[in-house]
Amino acid sequence: MGIDIYASWAGQTDAEKEAQHTAFDTERGHLGYLRESYHGSPYATRILVPEAFAAKNGRARIRASKLRARLPVVATAALVRLAQVYGNANARNFLAAEVKIEPSTRRLAQVDVDTGGLLPMLARIFTQEIPAAKGDQPSFPPLDPPALKRAAEFSGPVRSFVDFVLLCQEKEAATGKPCSIVASY
Numbered sequence: 001m002g003i004d005i006y007a008s009w010a011g012q013t014d015a016e017k018e019a020q021h022t023a024f025d026t027e028r029g030h031l032g033y034l035r036e037s038y039h040g041s042p043y044a045t046r047i048l049v050p051e052a053f054a055a056k057n058g059r060a061r062i063r064a065s066k067l068r069a070r071l072p073v074v075a076t077a078a079l080v081r082l083a084q085v086y087g088n089a090n091a092r093n094f095l096a097a098e099v100k101i102e103p104s105t106r107r108l109a110q111v112d113v114d115t116g117g118l119l120p121m122l123a124r125i126f127t128q129e130i131p132a133a134k135g136d137q138p139s140f141p142p143l144d145p146p147a148l149k150r151a152a153e154f155s156g157p158v159r160s161f162v163d164f165v166l167l168c169q170e171k172e173a174a175t176g177k178p179c180s181i182v183a184s185y
Helices: 014-019 044-048 050-054 064-084 089-098 118-129 145-154 156-175
Strands: 002-008 033-037 059-062 179-184
Touching: 002 044, 002 156, 033 044, 033 156, 044 050, 044 064, 044 156, 050 059, 050 179, 059 064, 064 089, 064 145, 064 156, 089 145, 145 156, 156 179
Parallel strands: none
Antiparallel strands: 002 033, 002 179, 059 179
8 A cells, every 4th residue: 555646637648547547666757647655754755745635536636836846855855765765875875965854953934944734734743743863853945956866866866756756847838837746635
C-alpha cells in the first residue's frame, strides 16, 4: 500500500494516461506519476499537493507555480525520508552538507518559503513526524535552488518530484490550465 499521485491535463492522450500505470515505480515523475510507500514519514507528496489530500474526491487543480514554490521543501522531505526511513547514506551525507541544522533552535519560523497553509504543515512534519536521535525534533530549512539541483542529480525519488513539477509546468503552459492532481492513498 502507498500513496499514488497522478497529474492529468487537457488533451492528455490515452497513451499518456496508460504510461502513468508504472507498477508503483518511484521514479516516474516525468510521466505525471509519483509514488510513496507507507514505510514512514515525512511524506513529500503530502507537502507537494496538500489540496488533493484535503479534497473529498482526492482531486485538485494546482498551479505549477505553486508546485514549483514548494519544491525545495518537498525535496528536503524526500531526502530526509531516504536518509531516515531507508538508511540511504548518500541522502544522509547530502543533508549533512547542504541543510544547515541548528540543534539549539527548533523554530520553523526561520524557514524562508512562501507558505500560505504550508508553514503549519511543515511545522507538524518537522516537529512531530520526523523522529530524531534522543527525542530531539530538529527543524530543517528547505534546500536552496543550487542544492535542489544537486539533490535531483543524484537521487531518483527527488529527481522524480522535480520532473513531475516540470511536466505540470509544461502542460500548464501548453494548455493555459493548471494540471488536475489526483491523490490516491
